[in-house]
Every structure is written in C-alpha cells, then in structure tokens.
Amino acid sequence: MDLAALGRLSLLLALALTCYGVGGSGFAVWMRDDRLARSARGALVGAGLSTTLAMAILAAGFITSDFSISTVAENSALGMPPGLTFAAIWGGQAGSLLLWAWLTSLHAGIAVPLIWRRRPAFGPYVALVVGAVLLFFLAVLAFESSPFERLVPAPADGRGLNPLLWDLAMQIHPPLLTAGYVSFVTPFAIAIAALATGQVGSAWLALNRPWMLLAWSLQAAGLILGAWWAYRVLGWGGFWGWDPVENVALIPWLLATAYLHSAMVQERRGMLKTWNIALCLLCYVLAIFGTFIVRSGVLTSVHSFAQSLIGPYFFVWFGVLLTVAVLLILYRAPLLASSRRFESVGSRESGFLLNNLLLASLAATTFWGTIFPLISELLTGRQVAVGAPYYGQVNAPLLVGLLALAGVGPLLAWRRTTGRAFIRRLAPALLAGALVSAAFLLAGVSQALLLVAVGACAFTAAAVAVEFSGPLRRGPKAAWRRFAADRRRWGGYVVHLGVVLVAVGAVGASGFGSERAVTLGLNESASVGDYRITYRGVDSFVRSGVTYVDARFDVSVADQVDELVAGRRVHRGWESQPVSDVGIRTSFPQLSDIYVVLSGWGDGFEQVSLRVLVNPAIGWMWVGGLIFFLGVLIVFWPGAVPRLTAADRGSSGKTLAWQAWHGA
Numbered sequence: 001m002d003l004a005a006l007g008r009l010s011l012l013l014a015l016a017l018t019c020y021g022v023g024g025s026g027f028a029v030w031m032r033d034d035r036l037a038r039s040a041r042g043a044l045v046g047a048g049l050s051t052t053l054a055m056a057i058l059a060a061g062f063i064t065s066d067f068s069i070s071t072v073a074e075n076s077a078l079g080m081p082p083g084l085t086f087a088a089i090w091g092g093q094a095g096s097l098l099l100w101a102w103l104t105s106l107h108a109g110i111a112v113p114l115i116w117r118r119r120p121a122f123g124p125y126v127a128l129v130v131g132a133v134l135l136f137f138l139a140v141l142a143f144e145s146s147p148f149e150r151l152v153p154a155p156a157d158g159r160g161l162n163p164l165l166w167d168l169a170m171q172i173h174p175p176l177l178t179a180g181y182v183s184f185v186t187p188f189a190i191a192i193a194a195l196a197t198g199q200v201g202s203a204w205l206a207l208n209r210p211w212m213l214l215a216w217s218l219q220a221a222g223l224i225l226g227a228w229w230a231y232r233v234l235g236w237g238g239f240w241g242w243d244p245v246e247n248v249a250l251i252p253w254l255l256a257t258a259y260l261h262s263a264m265v266q267e268r269r270g271m272l273k274t275w276n277i278a279l280c281l282l283c284y285v286l287a288i289f290g291t292f293i294v295r296s297g298v299l300t301s302v303h304s305f306a307q308s309l310i311g312p313y314f315f316v317w318f319g320v321l322l323t324v325a326v327l328l329i330l331y332r333a334p335l336l337a338s339s340r341r342f343e344s345v346g347s348r349e350s351g352f353l354l355n356n357l358l359l360a361s362l363a364a365t366t367f368w369g370t371i372f373p374l375i376s377e378l379l380t381g382r383q384v385a386v387g388a389p390y391y392g393q394v395n396a397p398l399l400v401g402l403l404a405l406a407g408v409g410p411l412l413a414w415r416r417t418t419g420r421a422f423i424r425r426l427a428p429a430l431l432a433g434a435l436v437s438a439a440f441l442l443a444g445v446s447q448a449l450l451l452v453a454v455g456a457c458a459f460t461a462a463a464v465a466v467e468f469s470g471p472l473r474r475g476p477k478a479a480w481r482r483f484a485a486d487r488r489r490w491g492g493y494v495v496h497l498g499v500v501l502v503a504v505g506a507v508g509a510s511g512f513g514s515e516r517a518v519t520l521g522l523n524e525s526a527s528v529g530d531y532r533i534t535y536r537g538v539d540s541f542v543r544s545g546v547t548y549v550d551a552r553f554d555v556s557v558a559d560q561v562d563e564l565v566a567g568r569r570v571h572r573g574w575e576s577q578p579v580s581d582v583g584i585r586t587s588f589p590q591l592s593d594i595y596v597v598l599s600g601w602g603d604g605f606e607q608v609s610l611r612v613l614v615n616p617a618i619g620w621m622w623v624g625g626l627i628f629f630l631g632v633l634i635v636f637w638p639g640a641v642p643r644l645t646a647a648d649r650g651s652s653g654k655t656l657a658w659q660a661w662h663g664a
Helices: 003-031 034-063 070-075 082-090 093-118 123-143 173-183 185-197 203-233 244-269 273-296 311-331 348-380 388-411 419-442 448-473 476-485 487-512 619-636 654-661
Strands: 514-521 525-528 531-543 546-557 560-571 579-581 583-587 592-601 607-615
Touching (some): 003 123, 034 082, 093 123, 185 203, 244 348, 348 388, 476 487, 514 531
C-alpha cells in the first residue's frame, strides 16, 4: 500500500473514531452514563493518534519526495533544503488544513483528559465540543481538500515552494500562528461547558486560565514572528501592513488580552461574568472567521490561499459556532447577572474595564476595516479596499491609550484608590513621560499623537520600574521571595515592559523613519539620514536552480564602516516572481536599521537602483518581543498548585458529578 492510500486510510479512521467520540459524548450527557463517556473520551484519544499518523505519513511523503501525492508535487521540489522541504507540509491549502486538524486532535487527546481529571463535571461537554470541531476539520479533509490526492502519472519533479516562503520563519511562523488559532478551542469548550452546566462562577476561570494563556502566547509568538518575517522578506520596509489576513490573526489575540485582564475582575469581585464568557467564546469563533478569510480567497491578501471550494464550509461553521454561543449565553443570562457594582472610577476594576473597552474597540474597528470590502461589494458590486491610513487614524489613538493605561493600571487599588498614595507612585512616571515628550518637542517634533506616543512609552516604562523598585529596595533575597510568591503579577509587569519596547520600535520606525530612492554607479556614494552608502559591485551566480544577483555596499555611520549585501533571486519555475533579498544593517546601541532594497540595475551592473530606508529604533521591537515572552515564561513557570476540594472538582462520585453536569 502506497503512502497516499495509507494517509487516506488514517484520515478515515480518525474520522470514524471522532464520530464515535462526539456521538458517545452526546449520548453520555443525555443518558448520564459514565462508562459511555469514558469510552467516547478514549475514542478521541484514538482519533488524535490516527491524525498524528496521517501527519507523519504526509511528512514522509515530503521527505522522500513522493510526487505521486499532489500536495507534495505542488509545494516541494528536488534540491530544496531539508528544513524547507519539511516546512512545505503547511505551504499549501490541504497540508495546512491537516496541520490544523492534527493540532486540534492534540487538544482532543491531551487537553480533554486533563480537564476531565481536574473537573469531571465539565469533561463530557469539553469532549463533545472539541470532538465536534475535530470532526468538522476531518470531514473537510476527507471529502473536500484531501492532502493525499494521487497524481497519475507522478511527475519527475515538483513545482517547489513559493520563493517568498524560502525563509527560516517559514519553518516557525505558520505552525505557531496555527497553534495559536487552534488552541482557542479549549477555552471555547470550557466556556461552553460552564454554560451547559450552569457553573458560571469563578471556578471555570481557574480551569480556563492556563489554556487561554497558552493560546494567547502562541498567537502572540506567531504575530511577532510574522512581523519579523514581513520586515525581512517582503521588501517594503514595514512590519505590519493591516492586510486582511494579518488583521484576522490579530483580532482574537486582542480579545484574549481583554479576557485575561477582565477575568481578574470576576475572580476578585464576581463581576463581568457575561462579558468574560462572551470574550472567551468570541476568541475561537473569530479564529474560525479568520480561517474563512484565509481559505476562501474572498479578500485579496499576500498571505491567503487561492480561491477554493472550502470557504463556504468555514463560513457556515462560523455561523453554527456563533449561534450556539449566543443561545447558551441567553439561556444562562439569569446566572450570569451580577449584583455588584463598580464602587469608584479610580479603582483597578475600573482600569480593567477601560482596558477592555479600548481592546474591544480596537478589535471592532479592525474587524470593520477587514470586512468593509465585502460589504461594499455586496452593496455596490465593487470591493472598496480599506488601507493603512484608516487604521492609522482610528487605531493609533486607541493603541496609545492602551499603552498609557498599562502604566496606570498596576498603580490602582481594588475597590478604591486613595489619592495621596496613588499620586506618590504615579508622579515619577508622569515626570518621565512629560520630560521625554518635552525633549522631542524641543527637537522639532510637532505631531501631537507622536509626542503623546513617545511620552506614553516613557511613562509606562517608568511605571513598571517604580513597581519593581519597591521590592528591590529591600534587597535581592527579599525581592526574589516577593517575585516568586506572585509570579502572575510580576510576570505580567515584564510582559508590559516587553509591550513598551515593541511600541518604541513601532513608533521609532513609523514616526521617525526616512526613505530615499537612489541610483549609484560603481564606487559612488549617497547619504540617507545619518548613513552613507557606497556601491562596490555585484556578484551574480546560479546555485541549485536559483539565480542570485547580490549587490555589495559599504555602509558607514558614526565612523563605523560595515559591509552590506542586497540582492534579487529568481527560482526556476517561478521566473515571474523574483524575490528581494533585503540588506539590513543594525547599529548599536540605538538598534536602528538601514534597510536596502535592490530595485534594478544597468548593463554590466555599472549602475544600480535602490530603495534605502532608515528605521530608527526598530530593533527594540524584536527585543521587546523576547522580553514579552520572558514575562509569559515567568507567568507559566510551575509552582504550587492549590489542591481542589471535591466540591471544586464537581466530585469524583457519579451521583454528584452528573448532578453538576446538569446544573442540579
């Protein structure tokens, strides 16, 4: 039996096991049958193993260059580097869909049993929801977009991976972003279980927190890596283009960020129950909507797949999930009501509420800008694109407000903040923000939003420093004990610091950058900002079916001279899509970049045309990303886990557990 047949068989086996897992979980809930529930859970574990086998078979097809499998022939070729050959698994529609199904099956096989063990009352519902999601993806793979379609006769070589994807980030960014999308399924299932059982207090939040953190951090990693990839590879000098596919990846992350903050209000004050459960559900519902955008081809994007037949299935599935979520929230509305009210505008819970309003506004404006071309086409028959200027005008003030609030929020107390103590802690941060804004104003910066943005960066960084200074004044040992005792709080502050540095890079590059188009003859020079660039010649060669043209330059700044190479490459079979190899040189300690794109050349390479950009401080964006994930690691680092009582667990006894399932 060949690999294609084995792959199809493993997918069908996974589909059959998932059908049993979903049906068994549904009947177990209805009939209150523990044994059937455990059997259904085992079937989902088996489905996970079978989907893993399908993934391994497809990987084997790529590694062995089995071009009788259409997915391999369309995305791989002889002579491709091994790392890219493996990454080509998710380079096409069907392969990336199998990656999604496989990651979902890991949640079915790992997350479901773990949640079942911690809270038996939720187990069958979580199994039912995750299983239903897995069933949808496996059905699409089995009947509409199989990665194991056979080519007869098999070609001698494949088409190869799109040249834009020949990059290290291709091996990391797509699976990370997909893992982020997929991982929202477990919080979604937990929220559904909480609504179905009527257990919508604070207990479900503790169960949900690590899974939401996992999804949120994976999505953040995918977004940061995507920005890094776009900056290095696409050759336009930016890192975020407000492209539809970028937007639909950002929206669930914004809502998850809002949830992680507002959940603390429910934990401490028992408020925002409806809001929290709605945010949790929307994260996955909008992840599915994003998948519809990516896979339907209804919107033009550098990231999307070509128009295909599977888009409508995802739109219908999005509608089903949204309908179920809304109906369950309406059904449990009486239980979600809270009698408590905000006691003071100057309280931490009020700060979290404002944080959520800003994040939700960002998500809403981004969603509107993304779908507006579809609405305009529906109404007028013509798509009207929404570009970066819209997002700059609407979203930039919201982002600056969020940045400043990240500095204010930790200084606020729960319930009510006393004026004198608050002002004493706020004053150093306010002074830092005011001084930095004043310095930029004196330096000639006149744009109000830009001045507020740099001030907000300084303000929030100083506020984080103020928070850390308290424990540090008591000595290293005392500080370490304080940090270790509340890693969630201090890890969150490190995350805030990472966000500030990302903002510094973004503000520096977008607000203070410069660009110039230049044409240079051999050994001629031009100045761009503080940099001087000199053309030294071209190396042109062919390697493994790829034609390279590499232009060499000397770049000098502040008496330091470095070499820089910027080029173009053309891949065999992709002659209509030449790719820029951008030349980037980073200066320290400012972490500013000179960014050189080779636009063209004359006969004999005696002359070259360039786009040269200077992006001040952009390197701080990547440093900020690393610090952000250091903060996430601190939050995730294992510590003492409170033991759950039988009441918290929903009881391990059959009678109490099944009563809890039905909200009795």
